């Protein structure tokens with residue numbers, strides 16, 4: 119058999135969760151694989167069909183519990199256990215799950231967390247240094263975005279900066295050497311409003327940490343870069359882009375003439391980056407707000423214009439997202455979502471042609487929409503929130519040293535957010551101490567209506583995965599809990 123012939127059946131299995139795939143070919147290929155594994159007995163055809171059904175299910179609904187999957191297949195427990203064993207022995211099925219419409223949940227979030235052991239640490243209530251630490255250093259923000267939860271006028275007092283930066287520096291120092299990608303700077307408020315941000319970045323850079331800064335880039339001026347050369351130690355700068363002209367920016371951020379300034383800052387950053395041959399990656403995060411689904415082609419033109427500032431070192435990446443907040447005013451209307459599917463296909467094709475070096479990331483939901491499946495965004499509710507959250511996976515630390523359990527909770531004076539503070543880092547109490555004490559105490563924070571808005575898309579995916587794992591264990595499926603723990607080749 120030549121290699122092309124050998125590869126074709128494997129590919130039929132690997133693609134089976136993709137919309138429009140050849141189900142019959144996948145079942146045929148699986149029957150051959152089962153025969154190689156010695157399974158030629160009665161029901162082999164049905165088992166092949168069930169394995170396909172499982173891959174399709176988990177590629178489109180990653181957070182299904184195993185009991186639910188078993189009931190959907192209509193098989194008894196011994197037969198289901200045998201199917202799960204077979205699933206593990208055919209790696210193409212794991213690949214199929216990751217290539218499904220919701221595969222990004224697996225590749226971007228679940229499987230990296232599985233490899234780190236952080237999910238198991240939460241389920242077993244074992245203390246561990248967090249897999250992800252958001253440092254929220256900004257005392258204020260110059261924008262007032264209409265979808266932002268921050269409390270207008272609430273800010274950290276300038277007098278908190280010196281002690282706060284010392285605490286944040288101590289957190290950077292305590293990150294284990296084995297976790298170089300754990301820390302990022304974000305908010306909360308705007309990180310670049312902290313004049314010592316460059317020093318914090320340089321501190322992490324000296325330790326070899328790959329840190330990303332999330333910023334609105336309004337203050338990423340030449341002057342800032344001159345005063346804070348440590349910013350060049352960052353691994354990446356991810357700029358939230360709130361429109362593609364001054365009017366759109368003002369409608370979103372209330373700040374006049376902000377787009378022109380952000381565009382100039384990005385252009386000059388790119389020119390300087392090329393001149394210095396600095397490795398820092400630069401990208402944009404573009405949120406599709408209602409009414410703006412048809413602006414994606416202009417986003418590519420915007421990137422192409424930026425690239426003129428440094429043709430040999432173009433912009434590195436663009437992430438496109440929907441508004442994850444779950445609030446009604448962030449949701450796209452049905453007809454706009456329908457247009458968005460075509461717009462996403464045109465956008466990626468145009469980006470490939472006009473900005474070929476650009477890495478485009480559509481995230482969980484838009485990726486599936488582009489591939490033809492309009493998946494609902496995952497929604498955690500107060501009823502499915504976890505009473506002790508997941509600090510072994512992610513925490514956020516603000517200027518006061520307060521350790522927040524959810525990414526959208528770390529804003530000063532935000533109603534109810536104080537209940538999601540795990541503890542406070544002080545000169546005598548490290549982040550590791552705070553997390554350990556919290557996990558050992560194992561408190562139950564009773565969720566209230568509206569608390570779900572404290573979770574961003576990552577927090578929601580993590581919560582859904584942990585709930586799924588615990589359900590599987592409770593149902594007696596510990597050996598296979600969560601279906602996949604290892605990546606196939608996606």
Ligand code: SF4
Pocket residue numbers: 259260261262263266267268305306307308334371
């Ligand atoms: S979303 Fe970001 S930039 Fe906009 S107001 Fe909130 S903190 Fe500021």
